[in-house]
Amino acid sequence: GNSVTQMEGPVTLSEEAFLTINCTYTATGYPSLFWYVQYPGEGLQLLLKATKADDKGSNKGFEATYRKETTSFHLEKGSVQVSDSAVYFCALIRSAGGTSYGKLTFGQGTILTVHP
Amino acid sequence: DGGITQSPKYLFRKEGQNVTLSCEQNLNHDAMYWYRQDPGQGLRLIYYSQIVNDFQKGDIAEGYSVSREKKESFPLTVTSAQKNPTAFYLCASSIGRGYSYEQYFGPGTRLTVT
Numbered sequence: 001g002n003s004v005t006q007m008e009g010p011v012t013l014s015e016e017a018f019l020t021i022n023c024t025y026t027a028t029g030y031p032s033l034f035w036y037v038q039y040p041g042e043g044l045q046l047l048l049k050a051t052k053a054d055d056k057g058s059n060k061g062f063e064a065t066y067r068k069e070t071t072s073f074h075l076e077k078g079s080v081q082v083s084d085s086a087v088y089f090c091a092l093i094r095s096a097g098g099t100s101y102g103k104l105t106f107g108q109g110t111i112l113t114v115h116p
Numbered sequence: 117d118g119g120i121t122q123s124p125k126y127l128f129r130k131e132g133q134n135v136t137l138s139c140e141q142n143l144n145h146d147a148m149y150w151y152r153q154d155p156g157q158g159l160r161l162i163y164y165s166q167i168v169n170d171f172q173k174g175d176i177a178e179g180y181s182v183s184r185e186k187k188e189s190f191p192l193t194v195t196s197a198q199k200n201p202t203a204f205y206l207c208a209s210s211i212g213r214g215y216s217y218e219q220y221f222g223p224g225t226r227l228t229v230t
Contacts (some may be wrong), residue, residue, distance in 0.1 A: 042223055107158050
């Protein structure tokens with residue numbers, strides 16, 4: 001079946017540091033890949049997405065590139081801020097058999113804490 | 117503004133009681149979903165619905181029930197048969213079928229059962 005594996009957290013950084021959160025996946029065919037962010041006590045917000053190999057998703061200074069050869073979708077940001085402190089989830093969508101529906105498969109989440 | 121509303125934000129119940137969590141969307145989305153989130157884990161799919169009057173079990177449907185009588189509403193009932201109901205519950209919706217459609221999430225309901 002489909003699965004998503006994220007680097008274990010928590011990740012603690014100083015403000016303006018470089019961020020990488022690793023994400024690898026297992027899926028048949030060509031899934032679409034997503035990064036969601038969850039701020040404390042809130043629901044999830046879509047951060048960025050990529051729907052085919054070599055696509056780069058980007059938003060708010062975050063980037064991730066869909067690498068089919070390494071089945072990866074690592075999240076990066078060049079200079080993190082305190083306001084980036086949150087839980088980050090990598091996820092994929094794949095149609096199941098003859099039914100196409102958006103069944104998201106999530107990684108376990110990575111807690112990011114950024115200190116001033 | 118369009119969005120997904122979940123109420124209440126916090127819910128407390130005694131063991132053995134059924135409880136219903138509300139989810140409403142005004143995005144005109146066809147598909148709706150319920151997820152459960154436990155500490156240190158990703159989200160797990162409970163139920164989903166692609167159209168009105170139709171819904172399917174997800175990965176962890178035991179002890180839960182849903183209905184989809186209106187396009188805008190997808191309430192989740194946590195029954196007394198759910199062995200470990202304390203969790204954070206998230207409702208989501210998407211435009212419709214299609215594997216590239218992203219899902220939009222509500223703010224969640226934190227359920228505590230004692």
